[in-house]
Amino acid sequence: MDEPSIDTGTGASDSQARSVRRRALGEFLRSVRARVSPESVGLPSGTRRRTPGLRREEVAQLCxxxxxxxxxxxxxRDVSVSAGVWSRLATILHLSRAERHYLFELAECADPEHGREHDEALPQGxxxxxxxxxxxxxILDRCWNVLARNEPLLRLFDGWPDRSAQPNLLRYIFQDPAAKQLVVDWESRARRVVAEFRADAAPYAEEPDLRLLIDDLSQSSPVFAHWWTRQTVVEREGGRREFRHPDMGIVHYQQITFRLAIRPDCKLVMLLDEDSQG
Structure with a gap:
């Protein structure tokens, strides 16, 4: 049985924000505990209960x-709780995907189940x-595989990603010679891409498909291997992107990236034409 530990540190604003999250977490757990019937978790329901739902001792025992x-x-209270405990609580309390995400956000803990949605098909919408x-x-998934693209993207990238049965943005940048011709200042962009991917991939670091991708890129691309070992991490902030298109010449875009609420492992990337912005 796991045992508690209490954090006695006293940071100023960080400590106050953490306290607010912990109180919100406690209120959330009390609320969802009240709606779970004993029968739904295999407990007898014969005894009368003054309050609905599971008792604290029952949740603790099950967890x-x-x-x-x-x-x-x-x-x-500010106690140290492992990811496994939070995961068991989420299962016992029958949390929905959104509720589970909310639980781990408040707990400031990585969900061990995070990324399992990767195996699901992209919703048609x-x-x-x-x-x-x-x-x-x-749309990119956690390995930066292209799950959906539109015709303007296809025209900009001169036929990619339709040239590949399983298009992947990293493989294009580091393994396709066309990328060096299309992307202006390819060396600089490649360096930043590796740092962005490291930050993006952190929650899935131990996933086999991610490890296979990194190993393959490290073996096939000295540039990727060089920058991957530098441990540089930056956010995927977007910003100005320049391309040297064979028909359109030099074109400039502003890149904007959105996380998808219904597929947190995926992101929507848009390239807005700078010349068309007012």
Missing amino acids: GISVTWYTWIEQG LAACVHSITAPAY
């Missing part, structure tokens, strides 16, 4: 932690959304 520890969590965008646009 494999002490009642004291679980009580502290609901009270909003998302692909339709991409095709309705007039600017070049595409």
Whole structure:
């Protein structure tokens, strides 16, 4: 059985923000605990209950932690809880995907189940959304595989990603010679791309498909291998992008990236033509 530990540190604003999150977390757990019936978790329902839902001691027993520890969590006390415990709580309390995400956000902990949605097909509505965008646009998953793209993107990239059965932006940048011709200042962009990908891939670091991709890129591209070992991390901030198109010449775009609420492992990337912006 796991045992609690209490953080006695006293940071100023960080400590206050953490306290607010912990209180919100405790209130959330009390609320969802009240709606879970004993029968739904395999407990007898014969005894009368003064309040609906599961008792604290029942949740603690099912989760494999002490009642004291679980009580502290609901009270909003600053206790150290492993990802496995949060995951068991999410299962026991029958949390929806959105509720589970909310739980781990408040707990400031990486969800061990994060990324399992990667195996699900992209919802049809998302692909339709991409095709309705007039600017070049595409959706990337956690490995930067292209799951959807529109015709403007296809024209800008001169036929890619349709040239590949499983298009991947990293493979294009580091393995396709066409990328060096299309992307202006390719060396600089390639360096930043590696740092962006490292930050992006952190929650999935131990996933086999991600490891295979990194290993393959490290073996096939000395540039990727060089920058990957530098441990540089930056956010995918977007900004100005320049391309040397064979027909359109030098074109300039502003890149904007959105996280998708219904597929947190994916992001929608849009390239807005600078010349058409007022």
